[in-house]
Amino acid sequence: MATHQPHICHVVPPYLLSAIADNSNNENQIRESARHTLTLHANYIGKREKRFAALTKPRGSRTSAPANAHGRQGIVPDHILQHIADCEDVDDDTRACAKRDLEHVKNIHAKYQQQQAREETSDQKAAVAAKQPSDTTEKTYRAVYDAKHDSDEANLPGKVIRVEGQKASKDESANEAYDNAGHVLSFYYDIFNWKSIDNNNMHVISSVHFGRNYENAFWDPEAAQMVYGDGHNFLTNFTGAVDVIGHELTHAVTEHTSPLDYSGQSGALNEHVSDVFGIMIKQRVENETADKADWLIGEYCLMPGVKGVALRSMKAPGTAYNDPRFGKDPQPANFKDYKATSDDNGGVHLYSGIPNKAFYNASIAFGGYSWEKAGKTWWETLRSGQIAPRCTFIQFADVTVAKAEELFGEEAASTVRKAWDDVGVTRRSYTRTGKD
Structure with a gap:
């Protein structure tokens, strides 16, 4: 069996966090940390429940798609592509692909804006949005950001650390998140011929160092990205476990295969x-x-x-x-x-x-x-x-x-x-x- 770093962790179930928070044998600081993590956990679980509930409504329902469904999430943000295209330590092939895809994305955005400017019915607009995933790039891009211990999800993803094709950074957590996301993507493609998490080369975004003493990792269904805490008293080093990333990214795969109500x-x-x-x-x-x-x-x-x-x-x-x-x-x-x-x-x-x-x-x-x-x-x-x-x-x-x-x-x-x-x-x- 491969050698592991000593304290690798997976996404933490709420019953474990509750037990830590409620146990008087634990110090107040530890119990408070568990309560904080549990509060944040409840927040993203609520998002996941709403996401799958929206995905599983009858087809044709005007409320069947979430407000920010992945229509345009499948297109790599311009700033990521620009960063890759301009980065000197990115390999030549990836840089060339990024320049090509940046031009493609700009064209798609222009078409989308032109379409929005027309007077259409809400059903026609929904049809336009539904077509967007087919216009994504042919290459899957990974990018890892530093959340700088901010626990406000509105500020995600944070400051970019490493992008597709770029050499390893000095931040080991960022390198682990990047490499293990690659293992997940390789598994789905090599074994099941599934491209990225949506079968349409959706980019994979990760933020490390989320919150202070945050003892968990999760897939944020609204931001459509991975989020990792650094851990604290009992649990730590979430980015070092490939099953953490495999488990959480599979929630996104489930959205695109058989959405199951989250209850x-x-x-x-x-x-x-x-x-x-x-x-x-x-x-x-x-x-x-x-x-x-x-x-x-x-x-x-x-x-x-x-x-x-x-x-x-x-x-x-x-x-x-x-x-x-x-x-x-x-x-x-x-x-x-x-x-x-x-x-x-x-x-x-x-x-x-x-x-x-x-x-x-x-x-x-x-x-x-x-x-x-x-x-x-x-x-x-x-x-x-x-x-x-x-x-x-x-x-x-x-x-x-x-x-x-x-x-x-x-x-x-x-x-x-x-x-x-x-x-x-x-x-x-x-x-x-x-x-x-």
Whole structure:
């Protein structure tokens, strides 16, 4: 297994932050820091919920697209392209592409402004906006910014540190965010022929050093970018874990494949999908087959002295940590322990462990690399058009079984069905009674 820096962390679930904030064994400073992080967490989770709710409204609804849907987010901002085109330490090929794309973007903006100037109906304007993604550049650009410890998301992304094709900076967090975003993009393109996070070469923006002592990392659905805190007492170095970036950027991929309402079982599936692709990306970077991998999400995230190994375990949900300062990992591994809750948008982080265990079961049963059969099955499930916005665990399971049979035959379908059966997500059997 590849060598890691010691304190790598993944996106932190709210139940863990709440436990830290509420535990009197922790110092007031630590509890206050957790409360602050929890407040910011609630803010971006609310954005995510609204984003997916808007995406999953019936087609044709005038309110079906968010106010700043990704129509023009797919076009790299002029200032980024200008910076790349003018930067002396950017490689010649990237600089030439940036100059070409800068001219292209200017033309697109001019056309867009001309179109806006015409008198059109609101439906016609919506149609124009819907066409914008097809005019994006053919190259995916990465850019990393310094948030300078500002916790106001209105000030994102911050000051540019490193852009596509530029040499490594002196800021190690920026270099990690840049390189690991590249690993995510390579995985999606090499394995699934998916270009960037929207299949249209959408640029990938990241901001490091967000807030002070901010112990989390997240995908901001409004700004359409990654945001990383530096961590503090328990959790730190989010940019160093490729599964952090893989998990969070996959939320954006989910927007463009099968948008799942971010609440209840569909929300847990949303989180599950991000864990699945995050763990596959990590395993690919480390060249690990399913049977050799540890299946830990947020490996090495806990600071020395904390009793635990990660934030989540896909192999054994509920065993990632057990520390008196923030309790025991609460994730159940079987659907028999599923209970409706109003916390955490209906337990989206809590109950993702159930389908996570099913994916682990399927990957181990298939053997080899997790993305070869299990991953391919889950990917085609997302791309099938058969996943409803309010999809339940059993509905999702049924589609994975069907896709496994289409891709690999009846034996593979039986393997996937058993993987779900073993976590309690089973088809009910009915016995007819009475006279026919």
